[in-house]
Structure formats: C-alpha cells, structure tokens
Amino acid sequence: MTGDTHYDLETLAELAEGLLDVGTARQVREHLAVCDPCGELLADLAAVREVLAATPTPAMPMGVALRIDKALAAEAETRRGGGVGLAETPDWDELMRDAPWERPIEAPAFAEAPEPVRLGVVSDDGTIVPARSRTARRRRWAMPAVAAAAAAVVVGTAVASTSLLMASGGDSGGSVAPPPVAQPSQSAPAEREKDRQTARAYALTDSGHNYSDSELRMRLGKFLGPAPALKGDSEDADQVAKCVSTISDRSNLDVFAVDQGQYNGQEALIVTSWKHRTAKKVRIDIVDPFNCKNLRRPSLGLW
Structure with a gap:
C-alpha cells in the first residue's frame, strides 16, 4: 500500500491495540x-484510547456478582466430582437483571386519529348545512332486495325438485338420482397456506448463515432479505412461533423477520423487531431455538 491509498479505521485501531500480526503491523507502519x-487518524485513535482509559468503570451490581460466583462454584464442584464439565449457555436475562443499564422498553404511545371532518353544503344565508347521509336510504331497500333474492332461490329449488319427482313418478322401481356432492377444491391447500401466511405477522426464513458480531453490526436486510422463506406447518415453525411470542411480550415490540441460522457456530434464531421504523432501527435478539434463551445480550441494529 502506497501513500495514494489509506488503511481503514479498524486496521489502525487494531494496530494501536497490538492485535495485528507481525507482518501486517510492519506493512502498516511502513x-x-x-x-x-x-498518521493523524492513528493519533486521534490514541487520544480516544486515553480518554476511555481515564473513564471510571462502573461497579458490577452485587446481585450479578453473587450469581456469577455461585455459577463458578457449582462448575468447580462438578469438576471435582469427576464429571465432565459441559459449558452450558448462560441465562443472560437472569445474570444481567440488576444491571444499571437495563431498562424496561416502553411501547410508544400512538396518538389517537382525529375525527374526520364531515362535509356540508353552503346554504343561501351563508351557513353550512351537513350533507345528508345516504346509508340509511340504501339499507331500507337493500334488506327487501336480499329477502326477495333468498325467496327466489327457495322457490326455484322447490320447482326443480317437483319436476324431478313428476318425471320419475311412473316408474315405482326407479330410483331418484342423489344430488351432486360438491368436490373439494384443488386450491384448498393453497388457500390454507395463504391463510397461514396472513396469520403470521413476521417473515420466517431459513438461511443457515453463520452470523458473527461484526455482521450483526451491518444492515441485516442484505442477509435476511434474499433468504429462502419457509412454507407450510411444521413442528419447527410452531416452536419458532412460541419463541417469537415470548420475545415480543418481553420487548413490547413487533417482530417482523425471523431467520433460522447459526451464531458463532451454534444453532440460533435471529429475531428482528422494529425499534424505530422510520430510521430503520431494529432490535436484534439471538436466542437458542430449543429453549428460547438468549445467546447474547439483545442489541440495536440497522435494517
């Protein structure tokens, strides 16, 4: 790389933190x-690092510290007993319950829609007379028309039945043909599928993508948008629906997209809810698809 091109801030920050390998660090310094x-950007990053180092770290809440100590003691006891200590997914909701930055998310208050202004007619003296509604007049003649149509259908059915009986009356041994039975429509499965898609308020996809923390900071629309959508009922879809309902009740937000994939190599559901629809801001919940437990703290992202 020459002086005509430049390194990005992420590479310069990794150099300042000493995270680059020896070869890459030598190239950046050259x-x-x-x-x-x-060089000016690296100096600015060093100044930011000094400011962050001088900022005091808030103390961990006592309840969180006690629960962490209890979990570590239980794991140590399991290992002393000769068993194999399996790394279970921590319950982040329980561990971070007393954290000072956790605040309940309140649903935004929607303003009531103003009452529509009724139109009127200007009279000769300049006053406005409300326009007459035609709904009542339409209903007065609509009900008799419906009743007359129903009566015509009944009379037509009776006449057709009488004609069939008279045609077969001379032959006592003949049998009257049974009325035709309506066959099930071939489009019934498609209609049921359409009803399921209408009832589901969110798009369910199965991309199988392995998400990382850096990708979750990008716009999620390019990951979830092209993913194949799931159709039909299944046990997985029912389990996902229960988990989505739990997350929606917990966050008081509307879930609009759910993807079945992985998070750092572990099976996960990526649940996105609208936080601010106009600004394209969403809340991202990464949960275990089997017990609906958070695999990491919920965060904000962009769609």
Whole structure:
C-alpha cells in the first residue's frame, strides 16, 4: 500500500491495540511513514484510547456478582466430582437483571386519529348545512332486495325438485338420482397456506448463515432479505412461533423477520423487531431455538 491509498479505521485501531500480526503491523507502519492522513487518524485513535482509559468503570451490581460466583462454584464442584464439565449457555436475562443499564422498553404511545371532518353544503344565508347521509336510504331497500333474492332461490329449488319427482313418478322401481356432492377444491391447500401466511405477522426464513458480531453490526436486510422463506406447518415453525411470542411480550415490540441460522457456530434464531421504523432501527435478539434463551445480550441494529 502506497501513500495514494489509506488503511481503514479498524486496521489502525487494531494496530494501536497490538492485535495485528507481525507482518501486517510492519506493512502498516511502513505506510504510516509516508502517509500523513493515516498518521493523524492513528493519533486521534490514541487520544480516544486515553480518554476511555481515564473513564471510571462502573461497579458490577452485587446481585450479578453473587450469581456469577455461585455459577463458578457449582462448575468447580462438578469438576471435582469427576464429571465432565459441559459449558452450558448462560441465562443472560437472569445474570444481567440488576444491571444499571437495563431498562424496561416502553411501547410508544400512538396518538389517537382525529375525527374526520364531515362535509356540508353552503346554504343561501351563508351557513353550512351537513350533507345528508345516504346509508340509511340504501339499507331500507337493500334488506327487501336480499329477502326477495333468498325467496327466489327457495322457490326455484322447490320447482326443480317437483319436476324431478313428476318425471320419475311412473316408474315405482326407479330410483331418484342423489344430488351432486360438491368436490373439494384443488386450491384448498393453497388457500390454507395463504391463510397461514396472513396469520403470521413476521417473515420466517431459513438461511443457515453463520452470523458473527461484526455482521450483526451491518444492515441485516442484505442477509435476511434474499433468504429462502419457509412454507407450510411444521413442528419447527410452531416452536419458532412460541419463541417469537415470548420475545415480543418481553420487548413490547413487533417482530417482523425471523431467520433460522447459526451464531458463532451454534444453532440460533435471529429475531428482528422494529425499534424505530422510520430510521430503520431494529432490535436484534439471538436466542437458542430449543429453549428460547438468549445467546447474547439483545442489541440495536440497522435494517
């Protein structure tokens, strides 16, 4: 890389933190020797690092510390007993319950829709007379029309039945043909599928993508949008619906997209809810698909 091109902030930040390998760090330093803009960015990052280091770290709530100590003691006791200590997924909701930054999310208050203004007619003296409603007049003649149509159907059915009986009356041994039975429509499964899609308020996809923390900070629309949608009922869909209902009740937000994939190599449900629809801000919940437990703390992202 020459002085005509520049490194991004992430690479410079990793250099400042000492996270780059020896070869890459040497290349970046050689570039900094000939590139003043990148050198200024690195100096700004160093200043930010000093400010963050001087900021006091808030103390961990006593309830959280006690629960962590209890969990560590239980794991140590299990290992001393000769058993194999399996790393279970922590219950982040329970551990972070007393954290000072956790606040209940309140549902936004929707303003009541204003009452529509009724139109009127300007009279000769300048006053406005409300326009007459035609609903009542339409209903007065609509009910007799419906009753007359129903009566015509009944009379027509009776006449048709009488004609069939008269045609077969001379032959006592003949049998009257049974009325035709309506066959089930071929489009019934498609209609049931359409009803299920209408009842489900969110899009369910199965991308199988292995999400990382860096990808979850990007716009999720490019991951969840092209993913194949799931159709039909299944045990997985029912279990996902129960988990989505639990998350929606817990966050008081509307879930609009759910993807079945992985998070850092572990099976997970990526549940997105609208936090601010106009600004395209969403809440992201990463949960275990089997017990609906959080695999990490809920966070905000962009759609």
